[in-house]
Amino acid sequence: MKPMLELVDVYRTYQIGESTVQALRGVSVTIERGEFVAIMGASGSGKSSLLQILGLLDNPDKGDSLIFGKNVNTLSEDDQAGVRNNVAGFVFQQFHLLKRMSILENVRLPHIYSGLKGDFHQEAIERLRQVGLEERVDHTPNQLSGGEQQRVAIARALIRDPLIIFADEPTGNLDSKNSAEIMKIFKALHEQGKTVIMVTHENDIAAYAGRVITMKDGLIISDERKAGFKPSEASSGEAGFELHDSKVSLWQDGRFSGFMAQAFQSILANKMRSFLSVLGILVGVASVIAMMALGEGAKAAMQEQLKSMGSNMLSIRGGSAKIRGAAQGAGAVARFTAVDVTDISSLHTLVKNAAGVVNGSARIVYGNKNWSSTLTGVGFDYGTMRAAIPVLGRWFTPEEMQKREKSAIIGVTVVKELFGNSNPLGKTIKINRINFKVIGIAPPKGFSGPQDEDDVVIIPVTTAMYRVLGKDYFSGIFVEVASPTLIEQAKTAVSQQIRKRHRLKADDDSFNIRDMTEIQKMLTSTTQTMSLLLGSIAAISLLVGGIGIMNIMLVSVTERTREIGLRKAIGARKKDIMMQFLVESVGLTISGGFIGVLAGVGISLLLSLFAGWAVKTSLISVLLATTFSAVIGMFFGLWPARKAAELKPLEALRYE
Numbered sequence: 001m002k003p004m005l006e007l008v009d010v011y012r013t014y015q016i017g018e019s020t021v022q023a024l025r026g027v028s029v030t031i032e033r034g035e036f037v038a039i040m041g042a043s044g045s046g047k048s049s050l051l052q053i054l055g056l057l058d059n060p061d062k063g064d065s066l067i068f069g070k071n072v073n074t075l076s077e078d079d080q081a082g083v084r085n086n087v088a089g090f091v092f093q094q095f096h097l098l099k100r101m102s103i104l105e106n107v108r109l110p111h112i113y114s115g116l117k118g119d120f121h122q123e124a125i126e127r128l129r130q131v132g133l134e135e136r137v138d139h140t141p142n143q144l145s146g147g148e149q150q151r152v153a154i155a156r157a158l159i160r161d162p163l164i165i166f167a168d169e170p171t172g173n174l175d176s177k178n179s180a181e182i183m184k185i186f187k188a189l190h191e192q193g194k195t196v197i198m199v200t201h202e203n204d205i206a207a208y209a210g211r212v213i214t215m216k217d218g219l220i221i222s223d224e225r226k227a228g229f230k231p232s233e234a235s236s237g238e239a240g241f242e243l244h245d246s247k248v249s250l251w252q253d254g255r256f257s258g259f260m261a262q263a264f265q266s267i268l269a270n271k272m273r274s275f276l277s278v279l280g281i282l283v284g285v286a287s288v289i290a291m292m293a294l295g296e297g298a299k300a301a302m303q304e305q306l307k308s309m310g311s312n313m314l315s316i317r318g319g320s321a322k323i324r325g326a327a328q329g330a331g332a333v334a335r336f337t338a339v340d341v342t343d344i345s346s347l348h349t350l351v352k353n354a355a356g357v358v359n360g361s362a363r364i365v366y367g368n369k370n371w372s373s374t375l376t377g378v379g380f381d382y383g384t385m386r387a388a389i390p391v392l393g394r395w396f397t398p399e400e401m402q403k404r405e406k407s408a409i410i411g412v413t414v415v416k417e418l419f420g421n422s423n424p425l426g427k428t429i430k431i432n433r434i435n436f437k438v439i440g441i442a443p444p445k446g447f448s449g450p451q452d453e454d455d456v457v458i459i460p461v462t463t464a465m466y467r468v469l470g471k472d473y474f475s476g477i478f479v480e481v482a483s484p485t486l487i488e489q490a491k492t493a494v495s496q497q498i499r500k501r502h503r504l505k506a507d508d509d510s511f512n513i514r515d516m517t518e519i520q521k522m523l524t525s526t527t528q529t530m531s532l533l534l535g536s537i538a539a540i541s542l543l544v545g546g547i548g549i550m551n552i553m554l555v556s557v558t559e560r561t562r563e564i565g566l567r568k569a570i571g572a573r574k575k576d577i578m579m580q581f582l583v584e585s586v587g588l589t590i591s592g593g594f595i596g597v598l599a600g601v602g603i604s605l606l607l608s609l610f611a612g613w614a615v616k617t618s619l620i621s622v623l624l625a626t627t628f629s630a631v632i633g634m635f636f637g638l639w640p641a642r643k644a645a646e647l648k649p650l651e652a653l654r655y656e
């Protein structure tokens with residue numbers, strides 16, 4: 001059978017600046033299963049270097065390192081991590097426990113990188129019982145004595161049931177009583193079948209071992225087996241030695257949820273710092289949402305206003321659209337009647353409503369007061385189309401329209417001039433010497449240019465045509481298009497309809513159709529520019545926030561270098577470390593984003609409540625901001641995460 005561990009003529013040289021240190025200068029050694037080996041020698045003689053190469057924490061510059069005859073030097077860094085996780089348990093002089101975690105979680109840690117499913121809670125408790133600490137599972141390392149911490153580290157080394165335990169001066173930081181306790185545990189482990197390889201410079205510690213290898217200046221100067229010391233019975237063959245499949249996806253085993261849990265643990269461990277570092281993201285997201293809400297609100301308000309002006313309204317009038325067009329003769333002005341309105345209304349998909357209007361002037365008399373105003377005769381649908389339905393009083397009924405009833409709705413200017421402060425509803429006024437009953441007051445509209453939109457009298461179109469103005473045709477037709485996007489289509493269709501009905505040639509412009517799209521286009525582009533401007537300000541603050549995150553993650557990587565070293569020693573691969581830090585930075589930005597969303601929505605609400613600004617929070621902006629903050633976490637977390645992943649386990653462990 002092949003020896004378990006074998007080094008063949010191994011060299012290891014360290015380079016520090018100009019000088020080189022030859023830590024190992026041609027070491028060959030084999031170690032069999034069940035041995036208990038102590039490596040001794042003076043400080044600097046190369047003991048740790050030898051142990052690290054045996055434990056696959058380090059690779060020789062020259063020479064081979066074999067496990068069961070298989071050369072492990074040539075394995076990739078990640079595969080070596082896999083072997084360490086499966087075969088080796090490490091115990092260090094400095095314990096290297098992770099301070100933020102309970103000792104139970106510390107013991108469980110190697111399992112995160114094992115690729116096995118399960119929480120291994122029971123196993124961890126079992127290992128802690130083995131070292132006599134089952135009562136302390138919830139404690140953190142800081143609450144334990146040095147001896148107890150080292151026992152936790154041994155429990156951690158045992159969790160993956162390794163073939164070999166590597167211990168580098170495990171009692172170096174302990175008093176003699178604790179040292180004895182620790183050595184009793186190692187002795188028991190050896191008796192249970194574990195191979196133990198231990199570095200020490202104390203004779204009474206080495207006395208526990210069955211074989212003592214002594215080193216001097218990078219060479220083995222003696223290798224003695226104790227007479228009568230029995231190697232423990234190793235259970236079976238090479239069972240423990242297999243590479244774990246590095247192709248197993250992160251999601252299949254429990255690793256990812258482990259990273260999530262750890263990320264949140266670490267975020268929560270530094271609450272204030274985490275909060276301050278996400279402040280940039282928070283402000284960025286909040287402003288994106290608030291600004292987009294403002295932009296959208298302004299847009300909606302403008303559209304509302306446009307709508308009351310009639311944004312999807314077409315106005316059809318007889319006569320040329322050309323101001324300087326030559327006179328076309330008497331027949332050139334199209335005269336519209338109820339038939340045209342019916343025609344246009346029948347364009348169902350494009351037209352929602354159509355109503356004929358006539359305009360004229362009115363001389364209104366009430367009591368001893370009189371007033372001149374514009375007279376508008378309107379069809380039934382005009383009320384809803386032009387938002388002219390009275391709040392005080394009522395709109396005309398269809399019967400009134402049909403029977404050419406003498407009812408009138410007057411604007412507020414007319415009310416003020418004729419009635420002062422008294423109630424005009426139900427009163428009789430004279431319009432062009434005809435008695436009309438006032439049935440409503442038109443909703444106030446203010447001025448449009450120099451025109452007072454409230455200085456109006458509205459009466460049924462039929463009454464206006466046949467009783468007041470003596471006309472048998474409309475002055476124009478108002479058309480409400482089904483949706484603002486259909487305006488152009490509706491214009492063409494209506495125009496074709498009219499040409500057909502009046503038998504006009506295609507180039508005959510004896511009528512014209514106007515719409516509001518020009519104004520609308522202008523307003524839309526204004527609001528778009530505004531949104532873009534607000535958006536880019538918010539984007540800049542998100543970017544600055546991202547840089548803040550990168551900064552804090554770099555600090556975090558430096559701060560946790562030893563943690564990274566430990567994780568790598570117990571089997572973390574590059575992408576495990578990378579993922580851990582990425583999850584953490586994305587976790588940070590997403591939580592920042594989440595608070596930012598709340599803040600943004602809150603600010604929008606406050607603006608609308610107290611400043612009376614029109615705001616409209618959109619789901620899109622919320623989604624956009626959250627996605628963006630996650631992407632920022634990913635992007636700005638990448639470099640620190642890579643930096644962490646590229647660390648060499650040994651160098652990281654030695655970092656002060």
Ligand code: ADP
Nearest residue numbers: 014016021023042043044045046047048049050
């Ligand atoms: P021991 O464990 O016997 O005290 P080491 O194996 O740690 O000895 O070190 C052997 C020699 O190599 C020492 O001179 C030490 O200073 C040097 N050495 C060990 N590790 C490093 C390193 N990472 N960088 C530079 N020199 C090192």
Ligand code: MG
Nearest residue numbers: 047048049168
């Ligand atoms: Mg050492």
